[in-house]
Amino acid sequence: MSSHEGVVQQAEIVALEIRVRGRVQGVGFRPTVWRIARDLGLSGEVLNDADGVLVRVGGDERSVAAFVERMASEPPPLGQIDRIKTQAFRGNLPHQFRIAASVSGTAHTQIAPDAAICDACVAEIKNPSDRRFRYPFTNCTHCGPRLGIIKGIPFDRAKTTMAPFAMCEACGAEYRDPADRRFHAEAVACHACGPKATLLRLDGRLASGGRHSMRDSVDAARSLIEMGEIVAIKGLGGYQLTCDATNADTVARLRRSKRRDAKPFALMARDLDIIRSYCSLGGEEQRQLTGASAPIVLLDGGGSKRLPEAIAPGLSTLGFMLPTTPLHVLILEHLDRPVVMTSGNLADEPQVIDDAAARHRLAGIAPYALVHDREIANRVDDSVVRIMADRARVFRRARGFAPAPIPLPPGFEEAPELLATGGQLKATFCLVKDGAAILSQHQGDLEDAAIFDDYRKTLTLYTELFDHAPVALVADRHPEYLSSKLARELEQTGPLPLIEVQHHHAHVAACLAENGRALDAPAVLGIVLDGLGWGDDGTLWGGEFLLADYRRYDRLGTFRPVAMLGGVKAAREPWRNLYAHLVAEMGWAKFATNFSELDLRADLSRRPRTILDAMVRSGINAPKASSCGRLFDAVAAALNICRERQAYEGEAAARLEAIVDQDTLRLEDEAFSYPFTIEAISGSHLPCIEPLVMWQALLGDLVSKTPAPVMTARFHKGLARAVVAMVTNLARRDGNIGPRFDTVALSGGCFQNRILFEEVVRRLKQKNFVVLTHAQVPPNDGGLALGQAAIGAAHLIGANTDQSEGSAPCASGFLAVS
Ligand SMILES: [Zn+2]
Numbered sequence: 001m002s003s004h005e006g007v008v009q010q011a012e013i014v015a016l017e018i019r020v021r022g023r024v025q026g027v028g029f030r031p032t033v034w035r036i037a038r039d040l041g042l043s044g045e046v047l048n049d050a051d052g053v054l055v056r057v058g059g060d061e062r063s064v065a066a067f068v069e070r071m072a073s074e075p076p077p078l079g080q081i082d083r084i085k086t087q088a089f090r091g092n093l094p095h096q097f098r099i100a101a102s103v104s105g106t107a108h109t110q111i112a113p114d115a116a117i118c119d120a121c122v123a124e125i126k127n128p129s130d131r132r133f134r135y136p137f138t139n140c141t142h143c144g145p146r147l148g149i150i151k152g153i154p155f156d157r158a159k160t161t162m163a164p165f166a167m168c169e170a171c172g173a174e175y176r177d178p179a180d181r182r183f184h185a186e187a188v189a190c191h192a193c194g195p196k197a198t199l200l201r202l203d204g205r206l207a208s209g210g211r212h213s214m215r216d217s218v219d220a221a222r223s224l225i226e227m228g229e230i231v232a233i234k235g236l237g238g239y240q241l242t243c244d245a246t247n248a249d250t251v252a253r254l255r256r257s258k259r260r261d262a263k264p265f266a267l268m269a270r271d272l273d274i275i276r277s278y279c280s281l282g283g284e285e286q287r288q289l290t291g292a293s294a295p296i297v298l299l300d301g302g303g304s305k306r307l308p309e310a311i312a313p314g315l316s317t318l319g320f321m322l323p324t325t326p327l328h329v330l331i332l333e334h335l336d337r338p339v340v341m342t343s344g345n346l347a348d349e350p351q352v353i354d355d356a357a358a359r360h361r362l363a364g365i366a367p368y369a370l371v372h373d374r375e376i377a378n379r380v381d382d383s384v385v386r387i388m389a390d391r392a393r394v395f396r397r398a399r400g401f402a403p404a405p406i407p408l409p410p411g412f413e414e415a416p417e418l419l420a421t422g423g424q425l426k427a428t429f430c431l432v433k434d435g436a437a438i439l440s441q442h443q444g445d446l447e448d449a450a451i452f453d454d455y456r457k458t459l460t461l462y463t464e465l466f467d468h469a470p471v472a473l474v475a476d477r478h479p480e481y482l483s484s485k486l487a488r489e490l491e492q493t494g495p496l497p498l499i500e501v502q503h504h505h506a507h508v509a510a511c512l513a514e515n516g517r518a519l520d521a522p523a524v525l526g527i528v529l530d531g532l533g534w535g536d537d538g539t540l541w542g543g544e545f546l547l548a549d550y551r552r553y554d555r556l557g558t559f560r561p562v563a564m565l566g567g568v569k570a571a572r573e574p575w576r577n578l579y580a581h582l583v584a585e586m587g588w589a590k591f592a593t594n595f596s597e598l599d600l601r602a603d604l605s606r607r608p609r610t611i612l613d614a615m616v617r618s619g620i621n622a623p624k625a626s627s628c629g630r631l632f633d634a635v636a637a638a639l640n641i642c643r644e645r646q647a648y649e650g651e652a653a654a655r656l657e658a659i660v661d662q663d664t665l666r667l668e669d670e671a672f673s674y675p676f677t678i679e680a681i682s683g684s685h686l687p688c689i690e691p692l693v694m695w696q697a698l699l700g701d702l703v704s705k706t707p708a709p710v711m712t713a714r715f716h717k718g719l720a721r722a723v724v725a726m727v728t729n730l731a732r733r734d735g736n737i738g739p740r741f742d743t744v745a746l747s748g749g750c751f752q753n754r755i756l757f758e759e760v761v762r763r764l765k766q767k768n769f770v771v772l773t774h775a776q777v778p779p780n781d782g783g784l785a786l787g788q789a790a791i792g793a794a795h796l797i798g799a800n801t802d803q804s805e806g807s808a809p810c811a812s813g814f815l816a817v818s
């Protein structure tokens with residue numbers, strides 16, 4: 001009888017080998033597997049290797065099935081399973097399920113982004129009887145630093161900036177115990193063994209006791225902030241500057257000393273209730289603020305309280321985040337008001353990460369610094385997110401998001417390894433590996449030498465972390481972008497071929513790629529509204545309608561090209577674009593006669609018109625640009641909302657958006673919106689959005705002293721109508737063969753404007769177009785590298801399978817083909 005039972009049991013025993021790929025290392029995946037296996041009484045083992053996690057498990061059939069099911073559905077908080085593959089296993093298995101030693105090899109696995117402190121760790125640092133009470137570097141497997149501390153692979157303590165801190169006995173025991181939340185948490189630390197925070201005076205004077213709290217350095221920093229001081233904080237991915245956001249004098253002092261005249265300051269508050277007293281907070285906003293990525297979320301002001309105007313001059317939004325590290329939690333714990341939490345730098349320089357540089361560069365801004373003795377390995381800025389059309393849209397992708405890979409769409413499975421070097425402003429780069437795109441964290445504007453240095457350093461790090469060996473380079477066609485020059489240099493000095501990609505085509509491809517649009521899907525109409533990009537005809541583009549897939553594009557429409565008077569100066573000084581627009585559209589004489597009573601006329605007539613007109617005639621230092629961004633600048637200048645100078649890219653457009661009157665936008669008859677026409681550019685058949693009638697209506701409203709909020713609403717609505725009219729015109733084809741495209745992809749920095757974005761999306765959907773938009777990667781040039789990577793990969797895949805594709809990448813060609 002018993003032997004019979006034994007046979008039956010024997011027959012039911014199964015053993016599987018399970019391969020798990022995705023973000024499964026350094027996130028507590030093995031202990032999760034171990035716990036489930038022990039729960040179910042299974043035998044076997046789990047280990048890390050170069051491909052991810054390998055599980056061998058044995059037991060009765062039903063339990064093994066339950067195991068696979070639970071492993072797939074209960075990943076640890078920071079884990080993410082991309083693929084699970086199972087096969088029968090025929091070897092011996094350890095009777096008690098165990099975590100086996102890792103097997104090293106080439107890297108095909110993922111590095112998790114930095115994650116905000118988890119609830120369990122918050123509870124510990126607030127609990128007076130916990131051994132980590134008030135310990136500012138507390139973390140566990142489910143939270144804490146990753147990219148900010150990593151220096152190489154594999155991701156273990158020896159390859160991080162935690163290497164100098166030998167674990168104490170208690171931390172070591174937690175680290176080795178699979179049942180503990182800190183099992184293999186590489187940054188595990190405590191008061192006894194980990195980094196320590198210290199408060200310094202940066203101005204060289206002795207830190208005097210008595211004035212502030214002496215409970216500990218962190219609390220001392222908190223009391224200094226309450227007293228109206230500016231304090232530099234050594235954060236996770238860089239130094240930050242903080243002060244009481246409700247103290248107008250301190251905020252003004254911070255602006256002056258940081259030499260940052262208008263760019264909005266990021267804010268941090270202890271909890272959602274404090275944020276809610278200044279902003280309106282929807283469900284998705286709350287989810288973003290409290291998630292593991294914990295970005296800065298742009299929120300509409302509109303709570304019961306107001307912050308000083310100097311926090312975000314001229315804007316209606318505030319950028320808030322919650323405390324992201326234990327250090328921040330402890331500073332804010334007893335502060336019942338928001339603080340400024342801005343990057344520690346002067347003007348446009350990169351955020352300081354080096355202690356010596358901080359003392360040198362930040363001393364003139366902050367008399368005090370809360371520092372610690374752990375090195376910052378990599379500069380990782382705070383990410384920025386905005387909710388538009390009910391979805392979270394990443395505008396700056398850094399802490400909490402990078403370097404999580406973005407899977408490439410169907411058809412890209414065999415994409416070779418590539419490096420795309422991105423753009424010039426808001427630069428990022430992108431690696432292609434294993435069918436995914438790995439987009440770097442936001443680097444910044446490469447014109448700054450220190451930022452370009454950082455960009456190259458980060459590129460070297462990523463090459464090592466992802467064991468990346470590209471077979472080709474991809475870059476923007478712009479002759480002057482430093483990222484393109486770097487790619488050309490690499491091409492000339494090494495064996496790698498270079499694929500150059502048109503700027504706006506890359507924008508469209510980025511949008512297609514993040515939306516999972518298959519490699520061979522039909523072309524879409526890409527609408528790219530941005531500042532500037534290098535056009536194929538040697539002129540500057542920036543308001544483009546491209547029929548595009550990953551391989552080709554045709555420019556079907558654009559904006560009326562207008563001279564940029566003074567070249568780059570025109571991007572900084574909005575009045576130059578206004579003058580150029582008025583002269584190009586109606587001519588000075590007509591403007592001066594018809595609108596003689598406007599202050600605007602008096603203002604413009606005081607400008608150096610003779611020189612400006614000569615520039616227009618000769619085209620010297622006045623390149624023509626079909627730029628939507630410059631149109632926004634011109635309108636902001638006309639309304640005197642931002643006329644002389646933009647303190648940061650996009651300021652004029654952001655200020656225009658901020659004052660839009662919502663009632664006019666929603667309720668006023670469409671007939672009042674400023675009309676644009678669609679006409680062929682002289683000398684070509686290319687249709688363009690022509691603003692002459694818009695200018696006449698706008699200037700008329702200026703004469704009749706229409707309030708600016710009404711005018712900006714009419715402008716936004718009119719522009720959205722014009723864009724959608726262009727799309728419907730372009731979709732139309734003769735005969736009964738259906739529209740030329742049914743899907744539209746929106747990209748470019750102008751789509752960070754929520755009103756323009758939501759109006760265009762709504763109107764396109766009304767016309768039954770499928771609308772693809774950005775969410776995971778920025779619509780601005782921060783997403784460019786992803787599009788370049790997809791185009792480069794498509795070209796190389798095409799070159800392998802279709803010889804007729806030839807060697808000219810991404811050439812224009814739909815009209816010729818169809
Ligand atoms: Zn934790």
Ligand SMILES: [Zn+2]
Binds near residue numbers: 189
């Ligand atoms: Zn310890």
